[in-house]
Amino acid sequence: LMSAITKQVGPPLSSPKTHSRAGHHEEASETEDFFPGECLATSESEHAKIAINLLRTNIQNRAQLVGTLLLGLLSDARLRHFFDDDDRNAQHAESPLVLVQAITDWIDTDHTEAGNLGDEDRRYQYLKEPYRAKNAPFDSIAELQLVYGVNDALYKLLKKNVTIYNDEASMELGTAPLERILYWGLPACLKEGISPVALQPFLPAVAQQIMLMRQLGGMMPFTVQVLAGLLEKAGLKEVIDQKKLSAVFSDNSSTTWYTLESEGRMGNVTRRMRAVFQASEGQFYYARVE
Numbered sequence: 001l002m003s004a005i006t007k008q009v010g011p012p013l014s015s016p017k018t019h020s021r022a023g024h025h026e027e028a029s030e031t032e033d034f035f036p037g038e039c040l041a042t043s044e045s046e047h048a049k050i051a052i053n054l055l056r057t058n059i060q061n062r063a064q065l066v067g068t069l070l071l072g073l074l075s076d077a078r079l080r081h082f083f084d085d086d087d088r089n090a091q092h093a094e095s096p097l098v099l100v101q102a103i104t105d106w107i108d109t110d111h112t113e114a115g116n117l118g119d120e121d122r123r124y125q126y127l128k129e130p131y132r133a134k135n136a137p138f139d140s141i142a143e144l145q146l147v148y149g150v151n152d153a154l155y156k157l158l159k160k161n162v163t164i165y166n167d168e169a170s171m172e173l174g175t176a177p178l179e180r181i182l183y184w185g186l187p188a189c190l191k192e193g194i195s196p197v198a199l200q201p202f203l204p205a206v207a208q209q210i211m212l213m214r215q216l217g218g219m220m221p222f223t224v225q226v227l228a229g230l231l232e233k234a235g236l237k238e239v240i241d242q243k244k245l246s247a248v249f250s251d252n253s254s255t256t257w258y259t260l261e262s263e264g265r266m267g268n269v270t271r272r273m274r275a276v277f278q279a280s281e282g283q284f285y286y287a288r289v290e
Contacts, residue, residue, distance in 0.1 A: 037266030045175035046257035046276070047250075049163040050184075052144075053137040055104045062169035063104070065188065065247060069171070070100045072184035073161060075196070082154050089127055093149025102148040106133050123148040138164045140286075165257045165276060165285065170250040173224060178210060181249075186231075189244040202234045209234070223251045256280045 050069050054062045074082075074096035083099075086092050093099035101114035102123070111133075113120045121132045134143070141159045144150050150158065161180070171185050182203050187196040209230045213222045220226070224246055231240050260275045275287035 037264060039262060039264040041260060041262035043258045043260050043277075045172055045255045046163045046166045046259060047168060047172035047252070047255050048176035048180060049161055049166065051164075051166045051169060052103060052162045053107060053164050054167070054169050055100075056107045056109070056137055061247075065169040067100050067104070068188040069169075069184050069248070070103070070162075071096050072187045072196070073158075074099055075187075076183060079154070079157075082149075082151070087149075087151035091123065091126075091148070092151075099147075099149040102150075103144070106143075106147050107135070107137050109135060111135070140164065163257070165278075168250065168252070170248060170252075172252055172255060173227065173249045174222060174251070175255055176249075178207060181210065181227075182207060185248050186240075188248045189240050191239055191241045191244075194239045198239055199236070202236055205234050206230060206236075224249045 050066060050073065052066065052070070054066045055070075056063070058064055079096075083093055083095055093102060097115075104114045105120040108114070111120055112118065124131050124133065131146070134146075138144070141162060141164060144158055144162075145152070145155050171180065173181070176185070182199075186199055186203075186206075190196065190198070210222070210227075213220060213226065213230070227249065228240075228242060228245055231237065231245075256279045258277045258279060260273065260277055262273045264271050264273075272290045273287065276285045277283070278285055
């Protein structure tokens with residue numbers, strides 16, 4: 001990780017110098033620290049995010065699964081105001097489902113709205129500077145800002161939780177944050193006709209057990225089978241669909257796509273970097289250094 005970051009950022013702004021006993025300046029030797037300062041870096045798996053480009057086609061029901069995960073994210077009661085209040089364009093998506101459909105319409109191959117036969121461009125034609133739905137995959141997460149119903153505040157939330165790099169619909173259980181497992185994943189695993197509200201009384205106990213499992217680390221791998229056992233022990237066996245559970249979550253631990261966030265300091269100079277790194281290729285697909 002550090003090798004990738006320092007390679008992308010490049011050498012320090014000026015080469016460090018050492019002082020000889022004679023008082024002359026000498027260039028620092030190659031054996032000295034490459035980055036003689038402080039660096040804080042974190043990485044997050046892209047395989048624990050929602051792969052929005054899979055909404056484009058429903059091969060092996062992947063679009064349906066991704067749509068369900070998005071609904072789980074957007075149906076959070078704390079986001080209700082996004083579907084009640086107009087944005088700066090005097091419009092808003094009427095519900096989480098309408099927003100998921102708008103995202104789908106942006107990348108799908110037709111010109112009709114998902115869920116009805118209307119023109120998917122109609123919402124964009126009333127803007128001060130009108131445009132059309134792209135009808136092609138997202139090339140960047142920033143494109144979400146063009147989609148009907150996505151204002152600045154909602155985009156800030158979405159950009160942390162969706163991806164265009166991962167091509168798997170399932171959520172990698174080993175790297176998924178607890179909140180995503182509880183509030184996106186589990187609602188997508190419910191049997192038909194069961195409301196997500198049915199999960200609420202059980203979530204604290206499930207969360208405690210998941211945190212305990214993760215503290216054990218390699219001693220007890222946290223797999224889909226283990227999660228199924230925890231849910232059964234918590235009393236959720238009758239509401240969880242085991243086939244959905246196996247589709248929503250994956251035991252795959254061969255993460256190759258990472259988002260890297262880092263900050264380096266040397267003297268009075270600070271550099272921040274956000275990047276998307278493909279580990280198996282050793283290549284950056286996106287990088288921004290400030």
